[in-house]
Amino acid sequence: MADIVIDHVVKDFGTFQALQDVSLVVEDGEFVALLGPSGCGKTTLLRIIAGLETQTAGRVVIGGRDVSGLTPRKRGLAMVFQNYAVFPHMTVFENVAFGLRMQKASTADVKRKVERAAALLHIDSYLDRYPAKLSGGQRQRVAVARALAVEPAVLLMDEPLSNLDALLRLEMRTELKAVLREAGTTTIYVTHDQTEAMGLADRIAVMYGGKIEQIGSPLEIYATPATRFVGGFIGSPPMNFIKVRCEQGIVRIGNITLPCPAGCEDMELGLRGEDAMIAADGSGIPFDVRVVEPMGSHLLLTGSINGQLARIVAPPTATINAGERVALKADPSRLTWIDSNTGRAVGRA
Amino acid sequence: MTTSLSQAPASGAPRAYMLPSARRFLLWTGLVALLAWVLVPIYFVALGAFGGRTGVFRWPKSIWPSDLSVAPMMQFLNIEGVFNALMNSFIAAGLTVVFSILLGAPAGYALARYTFRGQNAYRLLVLLTRAFPLAILALPLTVSFIRIGLYDTPFGVSLIHTVLALPFAALVTQSLFMGIPREYEEAAWVFGCTRFQAFVKVVLPLALPGLAATAIFAFVISWNEVFAASILTVRERTLTAYLLKILSESPLHYRFAGGFILIIPSVLFIFAVRRYLFAVWGIASK
Structure with a gap:
């Protein structure tokens, strides 16, 4: 050994x-x-x-x-x-x-x-x-x-x-x-x-x-x-990256705000398709569904957040149609923040 | 060559039975024609060689051998110098095989496994040795051979024949070694072999079929070569060179006997190593 x-x-x-x-x-x-x-x-x-x-x-x-x-x-x-x-x-x-x-x-x-x-x-x-x-x-x-x-x-x-x-x-x-x-x-x-x-x-x-x-x-x-790179390489579907602007520790997407780590302005929000949940009350990150693929174990939704491509995994029983706009919720601790300039994650101990 | 052969037993053989009859007919006619093309002349040479004086001149020729005897052959072999020339031919061809493999295979291996500066130039240079006509080289060679003391020896002849066979030996073995995946050697190294051990234990067994083919090639080149052998020898001639000298003044059935003896060793040699011409282990290249 x-x-x-x-x-x-x-x-x-x-x-x-x-x-x-x-x-x-x-x-x-x-x-x-x-x-x-x-x-x-x-x-x-x-x-x-x-x-x-x-x-x-x-x-x-x-x-x-x-x-x-x-x-x-x-x-x-x-x-x-x-x-x-x-x-x-x-x-x-x-x-x-x-x-x-x-x-x-x-x-x-x-x-x-x-x-x-x-x-x-x-x-x-x-x-x-x-x-x-x-x-x-x-x-x-x-x-x-x-x-x-x-x-x-x-x-x-x-x-x-x-x-x-x-x-x-x-x-x-x-x-x-x-x-x-x-x-x-x-x-x-x-x-x-x-x-x-x-x-x-x-x-x-x-x-x-x-x-x-x-x-x-x-x-x-x-x-x-x-x-x-790691976020995009690991996971199926790969992690979604949404370009956002961070102002005073706050990021605005649609009608909601998320706290973001300080240090830079141009950031990308890394969101795993499996970590996003569809909010029943309609408040959350707006997601425009374009294609729905029933995979058996889950629904694979392809669409856009703020005009940027994203893939979201939904439970197989959800009834979502192409063309719909849904709201997504995610546990803040499961979000990844990437500095757009360096490509590295920020705000992590 | 080897890959297609290796797959033949698996997929090719069962399919052959299912060939439509027309195609099968064509296949067999082709085979028969090809065999006849090769075998019929040999057969007639053999008839002439063993039929004796009467057999050669009989007309119409009978296809079936009658009153065969080995007497003419024995007489031929007893002609002064024939046996000696036969031995010289064997020595020269044998040495040519040994030299071409010993020198050509390492060159081929180097070309296949290593990249080095001037590799392509080297490859071309190897072939260029064949660009000089032997006729031009013959005189200076004769002079230097006399000086060194190689003149009129089968060894000297074999050196020239090696020059003729070497380019092909190097290039054929190169493609042969390229066909053996490097991973086999690497695996052998990892599992405890030195480079040399890996070559002997792994590469050599896989390369044997191709090396046998190379050996055949070298043997046949040497056995059939007349010009250099005639010029570089006087008394110690190889069989081809010797026959060239004496046959023109010999009776016809002796010529047949001479021709037959020229054919046989090559055929026997090919027959002996034919096993290695096919990939014995199923694959030589993946």
């Missing part, structure tokens, strides 16, 4: 800066997801931790040992690749045993550990098959089993579920969480899928443009985004 310290890591590809001074501490046994859109540097960061890429500046420390200059094999970690990278010329057994064989484990040891990993991932019934005969989901299991078989101190996963179809992804996600919880391995998990990150991770590091925008538990990230 080991903790990971990423200390001011910078990575340049020619003139393009893929990582700008990234620092992150992952506790022993913790599951951290690196979440962000493609091109945000999350995979680059993972590959630097693995030793597959060399950082331009900064250090990577695993378990108190500076591994910055070490080759991948000397870092004592295991990795699951996006396209599985299960060796096609070896049986499932040999694939899972690969890391153990490289460690020169005894035959009995190899057999025991492979069988345990295989049982954990439910691949014990096709240990003697070749990967070509397996489905994508089964190959992914083999890749995870191969990583777990070496009982790594650190497990790195690079979008391991992105090549699976939606149903299988859901199933694997649940299973992965159970398996990793049991193994207690320090895990860094790269994904662009927020539901994966929210569901799996103890903490999420949201990355954008080569920087970490915010680190926190899934609920923190969801409820109190630190930047406009």
